[in-house]
Amino acid sequence: GDSVTQMEGPVTLSEEAFLTINCTYTATGYPSLFWYVQYPGEGLQLLLKATKADDKGSNKGFEATYRKETTSFHLEKGSVQVSDSAVYFCALSDLSGGYNKLIFGAGTRLAVHP
Amino acid sequence: DAGVIQSPRHEVTEMGQEVTLRCKPISGHDYLFWYRQTMMRGLELLIYFNNNVPIDDSGMPEDRFSAKMPNASFSTLKIQPSEPRDSAVYFCASSLIFGDGANTGELFFGEGSRLTVL
Numbered sequence: 001g002d003s004v005t006q007m008e009g010p011v012t013l014s015e016e017a018f019l020t021i022n023c024t025y026t027a028t029g030y031p032s033l034f035w036y037v038q039y040p041g042e043g044l045q046l047l048l049k050a051t052k053a054d055d056k057g058s059n060k061g062f063e064a065t066y067r068k069e070t071t072s073f074h075l076e077k078g079s080v081q082v083s084d085s086a087v088y089f090c091a092l093s094d095l096s097g098g099y100n101k102l103i104f105g106a107g108t109r110l111a112v113h114p
Numbered sequence: 115d116a117g118v119i120q121s122p123r124h125e126v127t128e129m130g131q132e133v134t135l136r137c138k139p140i141s142g143h144d145y146l147f148w149y150r151q152t153m154m155r156g157l158e159l160l161i162y163f164n165n166n167v168p169i170d171d172s173g174m175p176e177d178r179f180s181a182k183m184p185n186a187s188f189s190t191l192k193i194q195p196s197e198p199r200d201s202a203v204y205f206c207a208s209s210l211i212f213g214d215g216a217n218t219g220e221l222f223f224g225e226g227s228r229l230t231v232l
Contacts, residue, residue, distance in 0.1 A: 034220070043118075043205055043223035044157075089157065101147070101170070102221055106156045 002027040002094045006105035009087075013080055013112050021075040021108045023064075023090035031092040033057075033066050033073040034102065038087045047075075047088070080112045116140070118224035120206050126230045132194040135227045138187055139208030147221065148181055148191050149205040157205075163189065196231045203228050 007022040025033065032051045036044040048057030053068035062077045073090060090105040119138040127133055139146050147162040161171040166183045174181070178197070183189040193200055207221040 036221075043225045044207075044221075045223065046220055049220065101145075101159065101162055103159075104157045 002031065002092060002103050004090050004092055004103055004105035006088075006090050006108050009107070009109040011108060011110045013110070015082055015112055015114050016079045017112075019075070019077040019080045019084075019110070021088055021090075021110070023073045023075065023105060025071050025073065025090075025092050027071075027092055027094070030068075031094065033064070034091040034093070035062070035064055035073070035075050036089040036091060036104075038089065038107070040086070044089060080110070082112045082114055085110055085112045118206055118208050118222055120204075120224035120227050122227055123225065124228045124230075126232065127196055128232050129197055130195045131231075132192065133196045133200075133229060133231075135191040135204050135206075135229070137189045137191070137206030137224060139189070139206070140222055141187065143208035143210050143222070144186075145209045146183060146189050147207040147209075148189070149207065150202045151205060151226070152202045160191070193229075196229075198231045201229055201231050 004025050034049045035047040037047045038044045047062055048059040048064055050057040050066035053066055056063060056065045062075060064073050064075045066073055087107045087109045089107045091102045094101050094103050118140055121136045144165050148160040150158045150160055158173055160173045161181045162169055163183045166186055179193055181191045203226045205223050205226045207223045209221045
């Protein structure tokens with residue numbers, strides 16, 4: 001079945017460092033891809049998305065490009081801030097069976113220090 | 115617009131007691147999902163509904179767990195009897211099958227219900 005694999009955390013960075021969180025997927029068909037973020041004590045919220053190959057999703061300085069040839073959707077940010085400390089989840093939409101559900105990766109915890 | 119609303123936010127109960135978690139999805143959304151989050155197992159999909167009908171409950175861990183959606187604006191997740199290993203944060207999420215004219219699958223999450231079973 002469809003699945004998502006993320007790099008294990010925690011990822012610890014200093015403020016203004018460059019961030020990459022790797023995400024690869026296996027899927028039949030052409031899923032949409034998502035990054036969700038969970039701040040401490042809160043639910044998940046959508047960070048960005050891409051619905052087809054070569055699309056780039058972007059939001060709040062974060063970017064990810066849907067790479068069909070490498071089945072990847074890596075999250076990047078050029079200069080992280082302390083406020084970016086959170087858990088980041090990669091996900092894909094599974095439309096098998098004609099119904100829509102999201103499959104999440106295990107999550108990657110990011111800690112940014114001043 | 116109000117988001118997904120869950121109650122209670124926190125619940126502490128004793129083993130063997132019945133627990134009922136509640137969710138009000140975003141108005142107009144036709145999918146509703148229940149997830150469980152723990153440190154050990156991450157985010158697990160328990161069950162989801164489409165137009166109030168349960169579609170896939172294969173993630174429900176045991177018969178002690180049950181979920182209902184009597185109407186488009188309300189769902190419950192019940193655990194009876196509860197056990198300490200049920201301690202987790204339970205999230206409800208809703209979505210539209212069609213977003214911006216395309217099936218994007220974006221989910222909107224509630225803030226979660228933190229359950230502690232002693």
